Amino acid sequence: MTATAPAPAPSTAPVPAFAARAAAVGGSPVRDILAVTARPEVINFAGGLPAPEFFDSEGFAAAYQAVLTEQPGQALQYSTTEGEPALRARIAARYTERGLVTDADDILVTSGSQQALSLLATALVEPGDTVLVENPCYLAALQVFAFTGAHVVAVPGDEQGIDPGALESLIAEHRPKLLYTVPTFQNPTGRTMPAERRAAVAAVAARCGIWLVEDDPYGELRFEGERAPWIAAHPGAEDRTALLGSFSKVMAPGLRLGWLRAPAALRRACAIAKQGADLHTPTVNQLAAAWYLERYDLDAHVARVAGVYGERRDAMLAGLAAALPEGATWNRPEGGMFLWVRLPSGYDATERLRDVVAHDVAYVPGAPFYAGAPDPATLRLCFVTQTPEEIGEGLRRLRLGLA
Structure with missing residues (x-):
């Protein structure tokens, strides 16, 4: 009886390439930093997230309960x-x-x-x-x-x-x-x-x-x-x-x-x-x-949140001079969630981030926010997610990381 040779494996062709725009557009450095700094011990000034303790979970629980009870056919x-x-x-x-x-x-x-x-x-x-x-x-x-x-x-x-x-x-x-x-x-x-x-x-x-x-x-x-x-x-x-x-x-x-x-x-x-x-x-x-x-009175809720955010901004502003190298500058926003820092000449905020994260604190380097030539000395700080006490400790760690 003659042995039969095994059938050759079917040949496969590669799948078509991604669209050029998918390869050309990079991910978000902010998202990448948030993934790296997700450890609970990190005081994270990098995010752009509102403070979760002010989400009106009870109000929205009532809202969802009401619409799902009173108009389920429409809601779903x-x-x-x-x-x-x-x-x-x-x-x-x-x-x-x-x-x-x-x-x-x-x-x-x-x-x-x-x-x-x-x-x-x-x-x-x-x-x-x-x-x-x-x-x-x-x-x-x-x-x-x-x-x-x-x-x-x-x-x-x-x-x-x-x-x-x-x-x-x-x-x-x-x-x-x-x-x-x-x-x-x-x-x-x-x-x-x-x-x-x-x-x-x-x-x-x-x-x-x-x-x-x-x-x-x-x-x-x-x-x-x-x-x-x-x-x-x-x-x-x-x-x-x-x-x-x-x-x-x-x-x-x-x-x-x-x-x-x-x-x-x-x-x-x-x-x-x-x-x-x-x-x-x-x-x-x-x-x-x-x-x-x-x-619900959304305006009253926003006023309460903004009052707390203002206190947190003030806590960050109060500690920046001691936390940043001599010659750094920053602004005083009238609202929102962010302030902008420029480190002294010779500093690169992207290069220094590794040392800063090693001290369990984080910011976002400014360079990715520029459409043209970036200013490497810039960085963004979010002040709304941490309490004033946490902000103070985060700035202490930032000073050590930038030293």
Whole structure:
């Protein structure tokens, strides 16, 4: 009997490559740092997380219980892409009460304001289009624009934000599609653009013909000073501004509830993009938030949270001079969650982070927040998650790590 040779193994071909944009866009250094510093003994000034002890868990337990008891069929069903009418009406009313007349139909509910930014980029930006951003800029916005294949150009500015003259010059040079800005308690710097500069930015946008994307996740967390009107409220900005908002910093980020307020045609384009992304934001979360807003005083809750955050900012400011090397500088934000530090010449915040983490404390280096040439000496500190006592101990460890 003749032996039969084994059949050859089937040949396999490699799977196709990832899209070029997936390879070109890196992950978030902030997320990477949070993963490294997840040990409970680390005092983490790196995160951008609200303090969890202020989440109104009892209020939201009541809200979810109510909507699941009283309207389970609606709460667990598909919803419209634009969002639940009750929630849109509540969001619109909050804008109107603050001087920006808004109708429920002006609002598109999104899965966090991060999705709103992504939808706007999808609707507005073609590969190769120029997008203008602040310098430094919110890191996740840079990621969104990188995924679209945009050419991202940083607009020079100062401690008050974007320089309107530089903005106009860059528009003439690059013919961009849009300007992205966080004018109130900016991430990462904590700076706030004053009202007169907001008006100037709105006028430049109207005169030169670009879209404005005004991101406002932190604006309600004010400790001191007077609120400046949104850029969207200034003459010239009405027909070209997408205003982004979120409940993440004032209710809870786990709800994933954000929105955009935009002119009808742009809002419709974003709704179509959202249909392709997730159809709609979870119905039960929207209804629970609407129920909560009807029965609870969110403004009083935010005022309490902002009062505590202000105390934590003051604790950090009080200890920075002793914690940082001589010659370091920093700002005093009027609200929000962050302050911005520049170490003395010769320091590299990225290189020094390893030594700092070895002392069980962490910050975010500033370099990843720059669209252009970074300032390696900069870093971001979040002051809202720790108590004043923890902040004091964290700054003591920071001094040792930077020594």
